[in-house]
Structure formats: C-alpha cells, structure tokens
Amino acid sequence: MDVKKILEYQKLDSELFKIEKQLQNNPNKIKANEMHEKMKNSQEKSLKLEERAKKILEEIEKVKKQYKVQEEKLKEFLSKDIEAMSKEELDKMSVLKDKLSQNLNILEKNLTSLAENVNAVLASFNQTIKVFNSSKEQYAISKASYDEDVKVIDKQENEIEDKLKELAKDLDKKIIDEYMKRRKENIFPVLVPLHENSCGGCHIELPYAKISKLENEGILSCEHCHRIIYKS
Ligand SMILES: [Zn+2]
Structure with a gap:
C-alpha cells in the first residue's frame, strides 16, 4: 500500500490538530470557565447564607418570647405586697427573683450573640454578592474575547477542512x-x-x-x- 497520500493528509491534519489543542487551552476560555464556576459557587454560598440568616432570625424570635415570659414573671413578682409576707415567703421570693434576673441576663446575652451572628452572616452575604458581580463582569469580558478567538479559528479550521476533504477524495x-x-x-x-x-x-x-x-x-x-x- 502506498502511504504517501495518507501521510500528506496527516501532515495537513496536524495543523488542524494543533489548532484544536490551542482552542482547548485558550486562556480566554479557561478564564471564562473559571469565572463561571466562581459565579456558581457564589450563588450556592449566598443561598446557604440566606438559609442560615433565616434560622438565626427564627432563633431570635424564640429567645425574645422566652425573654418576655421571664419579664412578665418578674413584673408580677415586683407587684406583690411584701409587707403581708412571712419571712419564709420572703426568702422564697428572693430566691425566685434572683433566678428570674439570672434568666433575663442569660437571654440577653443569647440575643446579643445571635445579633452578632446575623451581622456576620449579612457581611458574608454582601461579600459573596460582590464576588458574584465581579465574576459575572469578568466572565462577560473573557467570553466575548473567546468568541472572537473562535471566529478567527473557525475560519482557519474551515480552510484546512476543505483542503482535507479534497485530499481525502484520492484516498x-x-x-x-x-x-x-x-x-x-x-x-x-x-x-x-x-x-x-x-x-x-x-x-x-x-x-x-x-x-x-x-x-x-x-x-x-x-x-x-x-x-x-x-x-x-
Ligand atoms: Zn504502538
């Protein structure tokens, strides 16, 4: 078998192969893919943060309700006529009052820490949105450059493919x-x-x-x- 012609075909085809490889490793394409991935990750992260913020806000509502209950109890206690009480009753009431004050303190601390958590989540959310927006911007730029590269490469490829088709006729x-x-x-x-x-x-x-x-x-x-x- 005469392999001369198919070798000629392969020689021209090697140019096409080279272009295909170049396109695969095109820096604009790589950058666009990277940015697209970043956009996707930011989106997923913001959804998770939203979920987290929702849970913290629910927790805050719960603590607020508990706080109100304790506050009511304390008010009720303070409105009692202590002069009419025996010493035992007074001692019992004093213990109860301390307990209620303690509970209120704990709940207040919980609320403060929950508020801090919410703030941290919101800050993280803002940062995520910033990353998303800048990735989106860079994606658009890289994608446009890549599309331009593809146009140029398509033309080169078509020219080689036409020549290859001609050569293939004799094979x-x-x-x-x-x-x-x-x-x-x-x-x-x-x-x-x-x-x-x-x-x-x-x-x-x-x-x-x-x-x-x-x-x-x-x-x-x-x-x-x-x-x-x-x-x-
Ligand atoms: Zn081999």
Whole structure:
C-alpha cells in the first residue's frame, strides 16, 4: 500500500490538530470557565447564607418570647405586697427573683450573640454578592474575547477542512475510515513509522509474525496504542 497520500493528509491534519489543542487551552476560555464556576459557587454560598440568616432570625424570635415570659414573671413578682409576707415567703421570693434576673441576663446575652451572628452572616452575604458581580463582569469580558478567538479559528479550521476533504477524495476509503476512527479518539499522529522492530508511536516491540504481516499488507494496527504503523 502506498502511504504517501495518507501521510500528506496527516501532515495537513496536524495543523488542524494543533489548532484544536490551542482552542482547548485558550486562556480566554479557561478564564471564562473559571469565572463561571466562581459565579456558581457564589450563588450556592449566598443561598446557604440566606438559609442560615433565616434560622438565626427564627432563633431570635424564640429567645425574645422566652425573654418576655421571664419579664412578665418578674413584673408580677415586683407587684406583690411584701409587707403581708412571712419571712419564709420572703426568702422564697428572693430566691425566685434572683433566678428570674439570672434568666433575663442569660437571654440577653443569647440575643446579643445571635445579633452578632446575623451581622456576620449579612457581611458574608454582601461579600459573596460582590464576588458574584465581579465574576459575572469578568466572565462577560473573557467570553466575548473567546468568541472572537473562535471566529478567527473557525475560519482557519474551515480552510484546512476543505483542503482535507479534497485530499481525502484520492484516498482509499478503508484507510481514511480507519484514520478517522482513531482521530475521533484523539489519537494523533494516527500513522507512525515502524522504527527498527517497534511501533513508532508507543515503541513497543512487535513480534516477528506482526512484522511479516506489516510487510505483506503495508500497514498494521498497533495492538498497544492503536496507531497505524507503516513501513517507511
Ligand atoms: Zn504502538
């Protein structure tokens, strides 16, 4: 088999392969993806913060109610006529009063700490929104630059693809099918020369029977790296 033409095809195709790789590693694309990821994360974070703020506010309501109950009890206690009380009753009342004051103090502290938590959550929320907005802005810039790059690259690709189509017309259908199959699997170069007695792609040594098959048929598929080996 004459591999000259398919090698010519591969040479031109290598330019296309290079462009495809460049596009995959395009810095604007990478940046746009990064920013998009950041936007997504900020959004998730803000939802979680919202949920957290809601829970703290519910907790505050609960503590406020408890506070009110204790306050009512204390008021009721203070309105009692102590002059009519016995010493035992007075002692009992005094203990109760201390207990109520203590409870109010604890609840007040709880409220203060909950208010601090809410403030921290709100600050974090604001920060998250800032990150989201700046990511969105940078995403738009990178995406626009990437779209411009794609336009330029598309033109280059189309030109090469047209030439490849022309070259493919002169090629054996079987070989071009085999070639395309590997190309789609991202194997490149598809065709590699036999190097001494080894595959020119993965360098694995071929058994004698395989070399003789290659000599008879002109090409051989490497069982190891699936490239097409030809005899140069
Ligand atoms: Zn190989």
